[in-house]
Amino acid sequence: MSRCSYWTGAAIALALTCTCAQAEVKDPLPDSLSLGGVTLYGTVDVGYAYQSKGVPLNSQFPGGLEYQAFTTTRNFAGSQSTVAESGLEQSKIGLRVSQPIVNDITLVARLETGFNPLSGQLTDACASIAGNSGVKQGSQTANADSSRCGQAFNSVLYGGVSNPTYGTLTVGRHNSLQLDALSVYDPQTLSYAFSFLGYSGFDGGAGSTQAARWDNAVKYAFTSPLIRVSAMYSNGGADTGILGKAYAGDIGVTYQQLSVDAVYENAKGAVNLRSSFDNMANPLPSPGLAAYISDNTSWNIMGKYTFEFPDATSKDKDKLTIYAGYSHMEKSNYDYTGGTAQGNYQLNVGININDSAVYNLEWFGAKYSLPSGWNFTAAYYHANQNSWTIGLGATGTQGIGCAAAGLLCAGTFQEVSGVVDYVFNKHYDAYAGVNWSEVQDGLANGFPGTTVGTAGSENQTTFMVGFRVKF
Numbered sequence: 264m265s266r267c268s269y270w271t272g273a274a275i276a277l278a279l280t281c282t283c284a285q286a287e288v289k290d291p292l293p294d295s296l297s298l299g300g301v302t303l304y305g306t307v308d309v310g311y312a313y314q315s316k317g318v319p320l321n322s323q324f325p326g327g328l329e330y331q332a333f334t335t336t337r338n339f340a341g342s343q344s345t346v347a348e349s350g351l352e353q354s355k356i357g358l359r360v361s362q363p364i365v366n367d368i369t370l371v372a373r374l375e376t377g378f379n380p381l382s383g384q385l386t387d388a389c390a391s392i393a394g395n396s397g398v399k400q401g402s403q404t405a406n407a408d409s410s411r412c413g414q415a416f417n418s419v420l421y422g423g424v425s426n427p428t429y430g431t432l433t434v435g436r437h438n439s440l441q442l443d444a445l446s447v448y449d450p451q452t453l454s455y456a457f458s459f460l461g462y463s464g465f466d467g468g469a470g471s472t473q474a475a476r477w478d479n480a481v482k483y484a485f486t487s488p489l490i491r492v493s494a495m496y497s498n499g500g501a502d503t504g505i506l507g508k509a510y511a512g513d514i515g516v517t518y519q520q521l522s523v524d525a526v527y528e529n530a531k532g533a534v535n536l537r538s539s540f541d542n543m544a545n546p547l548p549s550p551g552l553a554a555y556i557s558d559n560t561s562w563n564i565m566g567k568y569t570f571e572f573p574d575a576t577s578k579d580k581d582k583l584t585i586y587a588g589y590s591h592m593e594k595s596n597y598d599y600t601g602g603t604a605q606g607n608y609q610l611n612v613g614i615n616i617n618d619s620a621v622y623n624l625e626w627f628g629a630k631y632s633l634p635s636g637w638n639f640t641a642a643y644y645h646a647n648q649n650s651w652t653i654g655l656g657a658t659g660t661q662g663i664g665c666a667a668a669g670l671l672c673a674g675t676f677q678e679v680s681g682v683v684d685y686v687f688n689k690h691y692d693a694y695a696g697v698n699w700s701e702v703q704d705g706l707a708n709g710f711p712g713t714t715v716g717t718a719g720s721e722n723q724t725t726f727m728v729g730f731r732v733k734f
Contacts, residue, residue, distance in 0.1 A: 296734060300362035300370075303734070307380050308354050310694075310729020312347035312456070317723065320345050321405040322382035323413075324391035325353065326455035328405050331462050331700040332723040333676050335392065335407035335538050337709030338400035339723070346381060350456035350727045351684070351694050353377045353386070355418060361425075371431065372422035377411055387413035389552065389608040395539040397546025400711065408536040409464055410476040410504050412606030419476070430485035437480045440495055440511040441563060441590075442467035444524045448565035450586040450628030450642040456727045457680040457698045459626070459644040466624055469561035470592040471533035473504030473605050480509075491515045491524075499532060506556065506602040507531030523566035530559045532597045534604045538709060551609030556602075557594040557616050564589050579634035586642075587627040594620040621649040636686040644678040648705060674705030693730040699723070 296303040312328060316339035320327045327348045329336065348354060357375030364370055377386045388409030395403040411417040421435025438446075445460050445467055446453050453461030464472030480497035493513045499505040508531055515524035534554055541553040565588030572581040596616045603610055628642030650673040682696035701722035702710075710721045 300360055302359045302361075303356075304359065305356035306352050306354055306731055306733045308349045308352050308729060308731045309380050310347050310350055310727055312343070312345060312350065312725060312727040314343040314726075315724040316341065316721075317343040317405075317725075319343065319404045320347070320381070321391045321394070322379055323384055323387040323394070324405045324407065325349070325377065325379075325386040325388055325409050325411050326405075326462070327379060327381060328456075328725075329407065330456045330698065330725050330727075331459060331678060332702045332721055333459065333463055333465075333678075333700065333706070335536075336395070336400065336403050336405070337538055338403065338711060339721075340401050340403070347456075347727055347729065348379055348381045349377075350696075350729050351454050351682070352452070352731060353418075353455070354380045357418070360422075367426055367428070369425045370422070371425045371433065374416050374420045375418035376414075376416045377418055385413055385415075386411040386417055387606065389413065389536065389604055389606050392536055392539045392542075392552055393608065396542035396552070398539075403539060406539050407463075408472050410468070410473050410605050412604065412608060414606055421480075421482070423482075430483060433482050435480065436476060436478050437482050437495060439467055439469070439475050439477055439528060440482075440493055440513040441469060441526050441528050441561065442475045444513060444515075444526050444563070444565060445588075447522070448524065448567055448586055448588050449626070450584075450630055450640055451680060451682065454682070454696075456725060457640075457682050457696050458642065459624075459646070459676070459678050459700070465622075465646075466561075466563075466590050466592070468504070468533065469528040469530055469559040470594045470620070470622060471504070471530070471535045471557060471559055473535065474509070474530045474533040474559060475504075476605075477505060477509060478503040478605075489517060491517075501602040502605075502607045504534050504605040505530050505532055506534065506599070507558075507597065520569040520571070521566065522568075523564070526561075526563040526565075528559070528561045528563075532599070532602070533557050533559045533594075534602075534610070536604060550611035550613075552604060552611065554604065554610040554612050555615045556597045556599040556612055557620070558597045559592065559594050561590055561592040563591070574634050577634040581634070582630075582632045584630045584632075585627075586629065588625070590622075590624040592622040592624070594622075619649075623647055636692075638682075638684040638686065640682045640684070642678075642680050644676075646676040647674070649673055650705070672705030672708065674707060675703045676706050677701055690733050691730065692733075693728075695728040696726070698725045698727075 360372035389412035391406035423433030425431040451458035468474030477497040482495040484493040511528040537553040678700040680698040684694040686692040
């Protein structure tokens with residue numbers, strides 16, 4: 264039995280032991296599978312997807328499919344018609360612990376892992392890239408970078424103490440503060456199939472998806488009815504998505520129906536796995552996954568406002584929530600001397616950043632919710648990158664201009680998506696949605712037919728229907 268399987272099985276066994284008293288209730292999914300302050304929860308999200316262009320399903324890749332044109336493979340293998348998974352939400356299982364001890368002090372903990380329900384495997388983006396190493400374009404399956412790389416608990420795993428007056432202090436593996444904020448202010452709630460913010464993980468890691476989850480981290484959070492403040496620090500690690508140190512802060516305000524958050528993040532030595540076709544000449548195990556390492560800095564502001572309207576057929580109200588956000592991210596050279604990716608995957612850092620890469624990302628959208636269970640969501644995402652240069656070697660020396668750098672030239676991305684979701688009850692819902700996305704110029708470089716480093720575009724349309732079971 265593998266280490267990942269052992270610990271995942273142990274977590275599930277613990278949860279079932281703690282919830283055995285609930286096992287004989289008539290409702291197959293009671294409101295809370297919990298006992299003694301320990302709660303088991305989870306989601307299974309499956310369905311069907313059609314893509315105008317794409318690559319086949321990968322049993323390890325988070326979400327299974329490359330749902331948008333912002334891809335790692337930089338190629339499409341024609342239209343795709345397939346069963347699909349985790350379109351609206353990452354399928355997962357986890358435990359929450361909240362156990363009062365003394366004087367309003369509560370012990371808290373959380374552990375969670377994401378899995379692919381169609382294959383039963385833990386999500387492992389790094390393995391999806393490794394498995395396509397040496398495979399020519401047009402023959403690859405879905406693959407891209409992520410902070411979910413086959414760890415036993417590839418989402419979060421932390422513990423600590425909480426007090427209503429003084430706040431909460433936890434230690435372990437956490438979502439970045441930016442990723443947590445995006446889950447609140449993304450109109451599509453970090454959906455893989457319908458949200459750039461969810462599919463790429465790029466913004467959640469201040470420009471590097473491996474930095475969207477921080478190992479070896481300490482987090483403090485304080486919340487009152489009006490304001491909330493949180494701070495997080497990580498000393499990084501040689502086998503994590505952040506090789507150096509990282510720190511972040513978030514301050515938010517809620518006033519009546521308005522909520523706003525501002526987030527700052529700085530991560531030194533963030534791992535960026537490069538496109539899988541970069542490995543074609545030298546597939547694994549040698550020389551390892553192609554990568555560059557960067558120092559990342561981001562400033563972010565995001566908010567939402569909820570309007571409430573009386574409903575003639577219900578005491579509840581219709582709700583219209585408007586969302587908007589902006590992120591500014593900068594990536595500069597990091598002097599790489601050694602280390603591996605999340606999941607301890609070997610790296611081959613043959614090139615690195617020579618000067619700053621700058622990204623600006625904007626999004627807005629709306630969600631209309633009815634007491635009857637119907638929810639209608641629409642969103643727009645836009646990103647652009649500047650023309651930056653790379654350098655030969657891990658120290659980023661001997662800079663190369665935009666044309667020689669290939670896909671690192673200036674480019675843009677845009678996406679429009681819409682989803683209809685019907686909630687039967689708190690445990691079951693069904694959805695249908697469509698997503699259109701396009702990359703242009705530098706962000707499209709690598710697709711067959713684009714001009715290297717300067718011009719070209721590629722687009723994709725994805726339609727998906729599915730359902731979720733939550734407990």
